[in-house]
Amino acid sequence: MTPLDALLRRRIAVGGPITLADYMAECLLHPEHGYYTGRDPLGAEGDFTTAPEISQMFGELVGLALGQAWLDQGAPAPVALAELGPGRGTLMADILRAARAVPGLPEAVQVHLVEASPVLRRRQAAALPDAAPTWHDSADTLPDLPLLLVANEFFDALPIRQFQRSGRGWAERQVTVGEAGLAAGLTPAAPLAALAHRLADTADGEVVETRPAAAAIAAGLAGRIAAHGGAALIVDYGDWRSSGDTFQALEAHRMVDPFARPGCADLTAHVDFEALADAAAAQGVAVSPMVPQGVFLERLGITARATSLAARMDGAAREAHVAAHRRLTHPGEMGSLFKCMAFTPKAAPPFPGLTP
Numbered sequence: 192m193t194p195l196d197a198l199l200r201r202r203i204a205v206g207g208p209i210t211l212a213d214y215m216a217e218c219l220l221h222p223e224h225g226y227y228t229g230r231d232p233l234g235a236e237g238d239f240t241t242a243p244e245i246s247q248m249f250g251e252l253v254g255l256a257l258g259q260a261w262l263d264q265g266a267p268a269p270v271a272l273a274e275l276g277p278g279r280g281t282l283m284a285d286i287l288r289a290a291r292a293v294p295g296l297p298e299a300v301q302v303h304l305v306e307a308s309p310v311l312r313r314r315q316a317a318a319l320p321d322a323a324p325t326w327h328d329s330a331d332t333l334p335d336l337p338l339l340l341v342a343n344e345f346f347d348a349l350p351i352r353q354f355q356r357s358g359r360g361w362a363e364r365q366v367t368v369g370e371a372g373l374a375a376g377l378t379p380a381a382p383l384a385a386l387a388h389r390l391a392d393t394a395d396g397e398v399v400e401t402r403p404a405a406a407a408i409a410a411g412l413a414g415r416i417a418a419h420g421g422a423a424l425i426v427d428y429g430d431w432r433s434s435g436d437t438f439q440a441l442e443a444h445r446m447v448d449p450f451a452r453p454g455c456a457d458l459t460a461h462v463d464f465e466a467l468a469d470a471a472a473a474q475g476v477a478v479s480p481m482v483p484q485g486v487f488l489e490r491l492g493i494t495a496r497a498t499s500l501a502a503r504m505d506g507a508a509r510e511a512h513v514a515a516h517r518r519l520t521h522p523g524e525m526g527s528l529f530k531c532m533a534f535t536p537k538a539a540p541p542f543p544g545l546t547p
Contacts, residue, residue, distance in 0.1 A: 250285020
């Protein structure tokens, strides 16, 4: 039993079952025992690997796309260059390196990182020694400036709620204590106005996931862009609309029981891009089509970049480089599972790579 397991059992014994969202929030962000509070979860020795850690090409192309969006909007200065959930700082370092090729951009940017983990903040500071980043606990405190923002594998870790259809009503999945420990349970079914529209495309027993914080964050970013200009690029795994139970736990690069070792595994669920798009559009910005990551990167020229880099490699380094290109773009790997979408001002040109 983990320390957080014991705390959660006591909480449930006193107050009754908790929502899946509450469970995820405690597991990921508990101030003492949370998954992100005291560890670096990335890389071979961690629990998962993100696109920037696979290859520098990802961050370089994202950086050039943000730079082009900045030029398309008249190169405003100063501009806030921000990342939500910046991991080890690898993506931001690659973006800043690519930004050197965009005249005027390095001098214009102010770097802002939205990061809750003290451990990862230290890793980011080491990775970005010359960037003088400002850290934020939430996107709400980003400055009132034109905004160039990227959120790569950020929204998938925000807490979800799950509802299982039962006739014309919905039963919410909760976390309770069973004979073997923490386990999932269901509330009695009841009509939910917020999910009335999902009665048309679901059957009895099917699960719909909602992510309350995601829509609020998307709306906040879109409101800033509508007011001050800029662009927000979202890259995450998921699809246009929530469908089915996608809640999962990852530990040491393996799928594990999400209730077995609370606080020791990464908990995520697929992102509902439709919900993000609706929240952003309501703020008066243009929302790009949702595009698979592989298509997005190909449109930005990843194959040409990969070929150029490969010409300087041989042996194992070249093989690893080719494998990284495939992992980022191939439909059987990250190329189709991950999707991309951007918010821009309505009067601005479309975000690079997200229109045919």
